[in-house]
Amino acid sequence: MPVEVGIVGAGNRGHAHADVDGADVVAVADIDQDAATTLADDYDVPVVYGEFQDMLDDAALDAVSVCVHNNLHWPVTEYAADARVHVFCEKPLAATYTDAEAMAETAEEAGVHLGVQNDRLFSPETRAARTLVDAGELGEPYYARGVYSRRRGRPYIDGYGTPGFVSKESAGGGPVIDIGTYVVGQLLNLLGNGENQSTYTDRLDESGHDIEDAGMGMAHLADEAGHELTAEEIVERSESTAIEL
Known part of the structure; x- marks a missing residue:
């Protein structure tokens, strides 16, 4: 039987999660009822809720997709875990490390799966590198x-995008946490996900908002491996992603 999924958040990422094979999206929750109704109409979702708590209490869900602002990932995950519903969360996992750690611990204690969206881990390039x-x-x-x-x-x-992207309170940071999370996932996957021993980071902030415009970092892992990250949001050149090993 297909997995029955509810979506929390009817914005851009909610629409992406609704367009899925191998699962039935049976409910959507968003405090913006117009947005939730639009998603439901676009993807034939039968039930719309204004509050995610009501959806998790009422709908018989196998899993929930969390597609709200980063700072809300933790409270939604906590409520879902208490309801014994598996969680698939948009990247980054949370706005802060402490929230992410709490989410992982809560899911483990509840016996539910907690996943995070990082499609770069499943790209042909990353899989080929992992095979090598x-x-x-x-x-x-x-x-x-x-x-x-x-x-x-x-x-x-x-x-483009909403004000939540440039608020540290809601987003947790700028490109380092937004797109850098893809690269960090790939680097740790290829280097064996060893325990971090030391980290250096630096961020450039010229936007006037409380998130960075660009960032870089280096990490030294317990097995003597190391990795370096650069994440930036720019206009002048074509989009670029690269992993060197």
Whole structure:
């Protein structure tokens, strides 16, 4: 039987999660009833709720997709875990490390699965690199570098996206947490996801908002491997992503 899923958040990411194969989207919740109704009409979702708590209490869900602002990922996950509903969360997992840690602990205690959307881990390129690493074709990796530059510029500031993107309270940060999470996931996947021993980060903030415009960082892992990250939102050049191992 298909997995029965409810969606929390009827914005851009909610629409992306509704367009899915292998699952039945049976409910959507959003405090913006017009947005929820539009998503329901577009994807034939039978039931609309104004509050995610009502959806989780009322609908017989197997899983929930969390597609709201980053700072709300934790309270939705907590409520879903208490209802014994599995959680698939938009990236990043949370707005803060402490929230992400609490989400993982809560899901484990409740016996539910907690997943985060990072489609780059399943790309042909990442899978091919992982195959080469596992086969020993590249020797023992000790350093990896990842870059993600977004050509559309900065969300909201440069004419697209909502104000939530440039609020640290709701987003948790700028491109480092927004698109850098893809690259960090790939780097850790290829280097074995070792325990972090030390980290250096630096962020550039020229937007006048309380999130960065660009960021870079380096991390040293317990197995002596290291990785470097650059994430930025720019206008001048084409979108660029790269992983070097």
